[in-house]
Amino acid sequence: xxxxxxxxxKEYFDKQFFVPDLVEDINxxxxxxxxxxxxATRILSSCRFAVNDEFIDTSYKFKQNDSxxxxxxxxxx
Amino acid sequence: MTASASSLPAxxxxxxxxxxxxxxxxxxxxxxxxxxGALVVFSGEVRDNNLxxxxxxxxxxxxxxxxxxxxxEILDKAREKWKLNIAVAxxxxxxxxxxxxxxxxxxxxxxxxxxxxxxxxIIDRIKHEVPIWKCEYFKDGSKKWGGxxxxxxxxxxxxxxxxxxxxx
Numbered sequence: 111x112x113x114x115x116x117x118x119x120k121e122y123f124d125k126q127f128f129v130p131d132l133v134e135d136i137n138x139x140x141x142x143x144x145x146x147x148x149x150a151t152r153i154l155s156s157c158r159f160a161v162n163d164e165f166i167d168t169s170y171k172f173k174q175n176d177s178x179x180x181x182x183x184x185x186x187x
Numbered sequence: 188m189t190a191s192a193s194s195l196p197a198x199x200x201x202x203x204x205x206x207x208x209x210x211x212x213x214x215x216x217x218x219x220x221x222x223x224g225a226l227v228v229f230s231g232e233v234r235d236n237n238l239x240x241x242x243x244x245x246x247x248x249x250x251x252x253x254x255x256x257x258x259x260e261i262l263d264k265a266r267e268k269w270k271l272n273i274a275v276a277x278x279x280x281x282x283x284x285x286x287x288x289x290x291x292x293x294x295x296x297x298x299x300x301x302x303x304x305x306x307x308x309i310i311d312r313i314k315h316e317v318p319i320w321k322c323e324y325f326k327d328g329s330k331k332w333g334g335x336x337x338x339x340x341x342x343x344x345x346x347x348x349x350x351x352x353x354x355x
Contacts, residue, residue, distance in 0.1 A: 117248055117320035118332035163194045163253045179250055186278055186319030187231045187290050
């Protein structure tokens with residue numbers, strides 16, 4: 111699956127990257143990314159996740175071609 | 188929960204997210220309405236200081252397709268809830284200088300109470316929920332992604348915000 115990150119998360123990960131298919135849901139993605147960069151763990155815990163412009167919850171199982179967006183807390187306005 | 192695509196067409200997304208300076212006067216002049224006795228304009232502007240530091244400028248980033256879709260839905264909700272004649276919102280992306288407008292919300296209704304309340308509702312939800320982020324560039328050369336919504340510290344839930352207290 112392809113992952114895209116935004117804002118502050120770009121200081122911890124590439125803007126876009128691929129994760130192995132064995133990452134199956136939000137929790138395993140957080141674990142995987144936390145291993146890649148332990149400093150990002152805390153921020154990841156406050157992020158929302160979206161696939162194809164729809165927010166997903168922890169029950170969602172990723173599909174092979176999903177494009178996953180990791181959305182840090184908003185700071186617009 | 189499923190993830191099914193329903194993004195807005197690009198042309199419509201530009202209505203809500205703009206890389207160009209926001210045309211407040213233009214937006215205002217197209218927001219007059221014969222049945223509206225009240226029109227409220229909110230402009231969120233870039234301050235020259237934050238947390239005791241001198242701000243040079245801000246840079247905004249958005250997950251544009253999702254941000255546009257969410258603003259569209261927030262405006263629909265506000266129109267329905269307060270029976271608005273007009274509900275308009277536009278957020279800037281890219282570099283925004285001090286004293287420029289970063290976000291504009293316009294609401295119009297027959298009487299002022301609804302226009303004020305709906306305007307506040309719209310800007311609160313845009314600031315806290317829509318995937319738009321500011322990076323502050325300070326005059327001393329430092330930068331900070333920030334002003335993040337920290338409602339979770341108070342509500343214990345990243346999707347529950349301090350203004351969701353039933354006051355609307």
